[in-house]
Amino acid sequence: MARIAGVSAMTVSRALRNPDKVSAKTLDKIREVVDRLGYVPDPAASALAAGKTNVIGVIVPSVTNNVFSDVMRGIYERSEGLKWQIQLGNSRYSPLEEERLVRTFLSQKPAGLIVSGLDQSETTAALLTAADCRIVQIMECGPSPYDLMIGFSHSDASGAATRHLLEAGYRRPGYIAARLDPRSQRRLQGFRDAARQAGVLDPARIVTTPRPSTVTLGCELLADLLSRAPDTDSILCNNDDLALGAMFECRRRGLNIPQDIGICGFNDLEMMAAASPSITSVRTYRLEMGRQSMQMMLDALAGSEPDRPVIDLGFEVIARESTRRSVG
Amino acid sequence: MARIAGVSAMTVSRALRNPDKVSAKTLDKIREVVDRLGYVPDPAASALAAGKTNVIGVIVPSVTNNVFSDVMRGIYERSEGLKWQIQLGNSRYSPLEEERLVRTFLSQKPAGLIVSGLDQSETTAALLTAADCRIVQIMECGPSPYDLMIGFSHSDASGAATRHLLEAGYRRPGYIAARLDPRSQRRLQGFRDAARQAGVLDPARIVTTPRPSTVTLGCELLADLLSRAPDTDSILCNNDDLALGAMFECRRRGLNIPQDIGICGFNDLEMMAAASPSITSVRTYRLEMGRQSMQMMLDALAGSEPDRPVIDLGFEVIARESTRRSVG
């Protein structure tokens, strides 16, 4: 123990947590010894004594998905150098696994929890509602947050993308989607609503699969769609991987983009701008969402309440070559 | 406390961890009360009393990189449903941050630690050597593991890719790389050695940058390379993002792949096969590496020692259209 420094354990504890409540001289001495011994307080003992931890749990449905890795990057970035410990949980798109994770996290008495989406199981919802910690929901906006919330409307975003296709002159838009998690479903719904409103909704042009999204799957889904509805003149893709695959498939088939077929992705991953032809996509603010979610958490933990508990980050349709039809 | 069940705390503890050391009757009663109260043991108290935890720490240099998300997926997959708690740390390619993470993790008395690569700082190495837990190193193979190790030789892999280009008939191969972390440097070295051996090494054809890798950067690096050495007839890319970018840039410039220029990536991400033209790449077994690293950890924690502490997973050059030159 660090009473090699000639002080009590209590003073060390104070020195490490409230340096300003300790005289400069003892502080120096303690720090010297701490450095020399490489002393690190036992978090288990701290947690037990204090009845709470510095853990901020983050539950996401995927660690493979680019979308969530961007969000995570923002979260890590904002928490860098601070005392808070990020702990990542991967629910793998399973509400039951999510429930298990929430239980595990809560048993650790975390300072806060960041969870994805609005679609928790009833039990999970009950746990979160009763939880004795701050909660930030990310990825979507909705009417009734457990506590705090930041995201955007997925249906509005895909609706806007659909209208972009129509404004570009396409009249027979299709939709391809993989793994229909709740957010994907809302995106599909946004497409449906916008297409119906414009009188161009044709269910035959909607192709979905429960399989997880890949570029290869984008190729296959486009092929499927074209075999069912060969006169489809544009596709809104549920995400950018599918869009890239669709583009490759068009190239293989000798279909000209954007003349023969227009392509629009979703999320605007970095590669969409670099592609040739560059691919139109709906930009979403994933990094920013990660950053701001953590900022909301930090503010809340610091005791400052936001004006509004829900932040809508919006989105933007970035028009590129893949939907830039010359007059036709 | 659950002595509502009419037993001592000790018996509850036993019932939960060694059910067979408790009589069937008391076990039933305890389980009933546990379920009814939704009791979950306090992990902090357990950790403090037992002096160890069920935590397996995983330290990777990036959460954004596809390579590591695949590895993580394998790790999560193998640990699913077990008592072990995966805890992820992101060192962001910084040896200092890695050191901090190792310290933090070790202070939690983890059961095991999975760390990436061979290039820890001296202090980190000392900490890991002295650590009272199992350690599995992933991503690379080397001569002196702290404990256990699984990976492959990056220099051998890029050497093989280089020879593939030569065998395909290319004589003026170039190399592009971003963010030269230690593994990238070894890949570059593998290229250098193989090219030198074949008498085709030209330093002007090697373009690198410390910037993190993106598809866009692949476009830029190819442009750079071609402006410095316009007669370059093939490129080995340090990873698949760069390769994809290089391909797009070629397309924009009207360069024919594989006739005018051959392209080879590294890692064989799923999209390489889907691309048009499909892109040659070096397949690495990332998911398998994640799975097996966790399996090694689990075996070690169960007390069974492997025959050899180091596993070399190898690699394979997957030849595709992007280097399939017709006779020329």
Added chain:
DNA sequence: TTGTATGCGTTATCAA
């Protein structure tokens, strides 16, 4: 500004 007594909820050890 610093120290002392006490307790956090669990587990190891030993005794019954």
Added chain:
DNA sequence: TTGATAACGCATACAA
């Protein structure tokens, strides 16, 4: 098969 007791290492509350 069960229970009593004593840690585990720190933080709270209070005293000095």
